[in-house]
Amino acid sequence: MIETVKVFKKFTWYHVPNMTSDDREELVITHHLTSEMIGYAVDNNEAVRMEYDNSADESLMVIDVISYHDEAVETRPVGILFAHGNLYTFSHDVTDYIQAVLLDPQNRQKRHDDTEISAVDFVMTGLYSLMTRYVEQVTEINRKRRIIQAQFGQQKRTTKQMNELLRLQTQMIYIQNSLANNHVMLDVFKKDFQKTLLTFEIEHIDDVRVEVGQAEHMANLALTVINSISDAYGNLSNRDLNWTMKVLTVYSIVLTVPTIVSGFYGENVKWLPFADAISGWWVTIVITVLLMAAVSLLLAINGFFRK
Structure with a gap:
């Protein structure tokens, strides 16, 4: 209109x-x-x-x-x-x-x-x-x-x-x-x-x-x-995404240690330390934990945990 x-x-x-x-x-x-x-x-x-x-x-x-x-x-x-x-x-x-x-x-x-x-x-x-x-x-x-x-x-x-x-x-x-x-x-x-x-x-x-x-x-x-x-x-x-990817990478590296240790002992390879011992299972756990701690410490020293 x-x-x-x-x-x-x-x-x-x-x-x-x-x-x-x-x-x-x-x-x-x-x-x-x-x-x-x-x-x-x-x-x-x-x-x-x-x-x-x-x-x-x-x-x-x-x-x-x-x-x-x-x-x-x-x-x-x-x-x-x-x-x-x-x-x-x-x-x-x-x-x-x-x-x-x-x-x-x-x-x-x-x-x-x-x-x-x-x-x-x-x-x-x-x-x-x-x-x-x-x-x-x-x-x-x-x-x-x-x-x-x-x-x-x-x-x-x-x-x-x-x-x-x-x-x-x-x-x-x-x-x-x-x-x-x-x-x-x-x-x-x-x-x-x-x-x-x-x-x-x-x-x-x-x-x-x-x-x-x-x-x-x-x-x-x-x-x-x-x-x-x-x-x-x-x-x-x-930055947050990079930090997330870095943390995931660190965890993947640390969690690789149990796979390696259990892989060796799972293949029944002779003459492995404590392979025939009654307490061998607990020994492998201790070895795994010590190696994971060592890897984590090495990554921390090199700054992988710094955001």
């Missing part, structure tokens, strides 16, 4: 959540939008970029925003289309919250009166709030990472902890990539529209770019730390 969210003096804002075929037809016939631009705007896998159709007077901004799921936080593109003097926003279920954010952005920028604000400035004040959500998510991921990191030193590492760390690592990759693409797109947007925008509108674009840059720096640092912890975990796991 195409929602007429708000009518400003300079433009009208239309919001299209989960666009249907009827919505597409209405946008093409009634609003005179091009089908190509609409397709780019609603593509859930569209790359972050600016797309222009000068002949149709359409400029499309595709930007990544945080998408919230039950188990994870990822990023998804939303389409923001400036066409024929009006503003069109396109979203899906996981990104439909952008309508509320654009209507009431919680940021430090001073909003102009509805009779004066332009479509570009309106979008930028909303994007500021949308970009601050990246900082919030990076901060939350860092909090979860610190909990996992603290557990490594207090208890035995588990597969659950490693899986959780891997999940955080995956989320950070999504966030880092989206922030980098958003930064480039905003640079392109400022360059393309710099001659037609007012000074305060350019300043608002710069504010959003600074916020994205800050979030990008935080994301890069957070991902570096998570990767370092993952590498450290892998090294510790390899």
Whole structure:
């Protein structure tokens, strides 16, 4: 359904959540939008970029925003289309919250009166709030990472902890990539529209770019730390595996001694010491124990029991 969210003096804002075929037809016939631009705007896998159709007077901004799921936080593109003097926003279920954010952005920028604000400035004040959500998510991921990191030193590492760390690592990759693409797109947007925008509108674009840059720096640092912890975990796991293999090797060597001793006495070889004695069985046990102790001592001296 195409929602007429708000009518400003300079433009009208239309919001299209989960666009249907009827919505597409209405946008093409009634609003005179091009089908190509609409397709780019609603593509859930569209790359972050600016797309222009000068002949149709359409400029499309595709930007990544945080998408919230039950188990994870990822990023998804939303389409923001400036066409024929009006503003069109396109979203899906996981990104439909952008309508509320654009209507009431919680940021430090001073909003102009509805009779004066332009479509570009309106979008930028909303994007500021949308970009601050990246900082919030990076901060939350860092909090979860610190909990996992603290557990490594207090208890035995588990597969659950490693899986959780891997999940955080995956989320950070999504966030880092989206922030980098958003930064480039905003640079392109400022360059393309710099001659037609007012000074305060350019300043608002710069504010959003600074916020994205800050979030990008935080994301890069957070991902570096998570990767370092993952590498450290892998090294510790390899060390534990090496220690386990070393212990098994030592035991296999030590337990070879009873096999050798019993093998000799089991072959009925003549002239073996104590082979014909009544207490020969106990003697072989003593010999076995002494040889096992000697082998263990030799291995200990050579450092095989050091972790």
